Structure formats: C-alpha cells, structure tokens
Amino acid sequence: YLLLMDEKAELNIEKSIEFQVENKVAWITIDNQKKGNGLTPEMRNHLIDLFESFNGQSEIRSAIIIGAGERFFCTGADLSTSTQNNDNSEGITEPITGEIRRMMLDGSIKLMNSVIDCEVPVIAAVNGTAAGIGAHLAFCSDLVITSETARFIEIFARRGLVPDGLGAWILPRLIGIQKTKELMFFADDVSAEEALRLGLCNRAVPASELETKSREWAERLAAGPSRSYMFTKWMINKSLDVDRMTLAEYEAWAVEVNASTYDSKEGVLSFQEKRTPEWKGY
Numbered sequence: 001y002l003l004l005m006d007e008k009a010e011l012n013i014e015k016s017i018e019f020q021v022e023n024k025v026a027w028i029t030i031d032n033q034k035k036g037n038g039l040t041p042e043m044r045n046h047l048i049d050l051f052e053s054f055n056g057q058s059e060i061r062s063a064i065i066i067g068a069g070e071r072f073f074c075t076g077a078d079l080s081t082s083t084q085n086n087d088n089s090e091g092i093t094e095p096i097t098g099e100i101r102r103m104m105l106d107g108s109i110k111l112m113n114s115v116i117d118c119e120v121p122v123i124a125a126v127n128g129t130a131a132g133i134g135a136h137l138a139f140c141s142d143l144v145i146t147s148e149t150a151r152f153i154e155i156f157a158r159r160g161l162v163p164d165g166l167g168a169w170i171l172p173r174l175i176g177i178q179k180t181k182e183l184m185f186f187a188d189d190v191s192a193e194e195a196l197r198l199g200l201c202n203r204a205v206p207a208s209e210l211e212t213k214s215r216e217w218a219e220r221l222a223a224g225p226s227r228s229y230m231f232t233k234w235m236i237n238k239s240l241d242v243d244r245m246t247l248a249e250y251e252a253w254a255v256e257v258n259a260s261t262y263d264s265k266e267g268v269l270s271f272q273e274k275r276t277p278e279w280k281g282y
Contacts, residue, residue, distance in 0.1 A: 017046045018068070024061045024222040024281075025215070026054065026120075031068035036129065038078030044111050051114035051122070058281040062221040063118070064214050065141065066125040070207065073124075073150065076132025077108070108133045108165040112140045116166075116237060119230045121221045125214040126192075127207070131155040133165035140170055142233060143217060144201035146192045147210045152200060157187040173240055174199055225263035226281040231255075 018029040028050060030037045039047070047065075054060050067073040115122050115137065124130075124141035131153040138144050138152070154171075156163045163184055171180040175198045183190065192204040205213050221229065231254040239247050258264050262280050270277035 016040070016043050017050075019050060021060060023219055024059065025218040026050070026060045026063040028063060028065045029068050030065070030074050032078060033069045033072065035078045035080060036075030036131075037067040037069070037072040037134070038075050038080075039111075039133070040078045041107065043078075044107060048111050048114045051118045055117075055119045058226065060120060061224075061226045061281050062121045062123065062218040064123045064125050064218050065137070066211070066214070067127050070128060070149075072128040072134075073126045073130040074134030074137055075129055076134045076155065104164060108136075112136060112166040112170075115140045119233075120226065121218075121229055121233065123214055123218050123221075125210055126150045126152075126201070127210055129153065133167075136165035136167045136170060139174060139200060140166060145203045145205060145210060145214050145217065146195060146201045147207040148192050148204050149207055150192045150195075150204075152190040152195055154183045154187050157185060223279060225261075225267065225277075225279045227258055227261045227263060231258050 016030070016032045018027075018031055020027050028047070030039070030043070032038055032040070032043065051063070054063060111133070121143065122141045123143045123145060124138035126138050126144060126146040127150060128147065129151050130138050132155045135152045135154065138146075154163060154167065156167075167184070168180070171183070175183075179198065190198070190200070192201070195201045196204045203213060235247065235250055235254055238250050242250070262282055263277075266277050266279065
C-alpha cells in the first residue's frame with residue numbers, strides 16, 4: 001500500500017477505502033456513506049495493513065484519517081455484514097467458545113493498536129458523526145481535529161453491547177473514570193464543543209476549514225524530525241501503563257537511540273550554527 005512518491009500518488013485499496021500520498025502525508029478516507037462510513041471486516045483489515053505499512057520507512061511521515069462526505073466520520077462496525085450463516089457439516093450454528101474473543105483481538109482491538117503503535121503521527125480529521133469504534137478510532141489517534149458540526153457517541157449501550165475497540169482503556173485516560181462511565185452508560189451525543197472542553201479533541205473548527213487545518217498540521221509534522229516524534233509518541237503511550245522508574249529507563253534508552261539519528265545531530269549542529277535545521281526524517 002505504500003506509494004514511494006514525493007509529490008502525490010493515489011491508490012484505491014478498494015473503493016470504500018481511499019488512499020493517497022501528498023508531500024509525505026498519507027490521506028486515508030473511509031467511504032461507505034450509505035452505511036454511515038461503517039467499517040466492514042475487509043475495510044478494517046485494510047486500515048490495519050495501511051497503518052502497519054507506515055512503520056520502518058521514511059517516505060510517509062504523517063497520516064490523516066477522515067470520512068467521506070459531510071455527515072459521517074465513521075459510525076463503527078458495518079453491522080449489516082455481521083449476520084452471516086455459519087452452516088457446516090456438523091450443523092453447528094453458534095460460535096465456538098473463544099471464537100468471538102479471537103475475532104475481537106484480530107479485529108477492532110488490532111485496528112486501535114495499529115493506530116496507537118504506528119510510528120508516524122496520526123491525525124483524525126472528524127468531519128461528522130463518530131460513533132462506537134469510529135469514535136475510538138479518533139480517540140486513539142495522536143491528534144484530533146473536528147468539525148464544529150461533528151459529534152461523538154459511545155453508542156454501545158443503545159444496542160445492549162459492551163464497549164469495544166479499546167474504549168474502556170483510552171477514554172478514562174483522556175477524561176477520567178466517572179466521565180467515561182457517564183458517556184458509556186447513557187450513550188448521549190457529545191458535541192464538538194463539549195468534546196473540546198473535555199479534552200477529546202485538540203481543535204474544533206468550521207467544517208469548511210477542517211481539511212485545511214488537518215493538512216497544515218500533517219505537513220508540519222511531515223517536515224519535522226520524524227524519529228524524534230516516533231520516540232516521543234512511544235514514551236507517552238508507555239507512560240499510561242508503567243511506573244515512574246520503568247518510564248525513566250525507557251526515556252534513557254530513547255534518548256540514546258535517538259542521539260544516533262541524522263536529525264538529532266542536525267538539530268544540535270543547526271543550533272550551534274544559528275540556522276534553521278533541515279530535517280531528513282531519519
């Protein structure tokens with residue numbers, strides 16, 4: 001999926017996931033508008049492959065994920081694909097114990113991990129409703145810019161479901177335990193204004209400015225010291241799960257490894273020479 005082109009390249013992985021590269025920024029568009037930009041298993045797996053493909057290379061240095069149209073970012077899983085017959089020679093129609101767990105680990109959880117662990121900064125440009133794992137896809141991104149008309153919904157309780165897609169992991173870390181329970185228990189709509197107040201997004205902008213602002217941030221990141229961003233993201237994510245001294249060890253190793261990169265040396269040299277650094281991304 002990785003197109004190694006400096007200016008602009010475009011590829012349709014399948015018509016419901018659009019992918020293009022501009023100025024080292026990957027643009028990923030979810031296009032399943034008849035189903036609220038819901039994700040089929042095939043679309044979800046394509047997204048996982050894309051995010052994982054950005055690791056260990058320098059041709060793509062930031063990414064934006066956005067929904068097609070003006071109404072939906074992503075409304076979660078496309079449930080119209082979930083009612084499939086499971087007939088076999090033994091006449092078993094119910095899933096075998098453990099099968100749903102495996103599907104979760106290989107599905108929505110793997111998608112969120114692919115975003116969290118992606119080595120390049122990921123920006124969610126939330127152009128419309130983000131519900132269920134669609135909301136979690138945004139929350140697991142590194143930066144969130146939302147249209148002022150967008151909304152977020154922890155929709156699971158409306159369907160009698162348990163929140164998935166790492167929502168119970170990311171939300172308490174963003175807004176606290178009690179507020180997370182409120183959003184998940186009542187499943188009320190959260191406006192862009194409220195999301196900004198709570199800390200669920202970085203910016204709320206007019207719909208006409210969403211792509212411009214997202215592009216501005218993504219190209220700024222793509223022109224920066226990519227390995228520095230990679231280690232910074234890695235340390236911040238680790239800080240959510242480890243004690244202070246363990247993080248101190250991670251920090252020390254990150255600083256040492258980063259010191260061997262071109263950009264680290266360029267940053268020090270440009271400071272000494274009183275000039276603007278020229279970042280290479282490695």
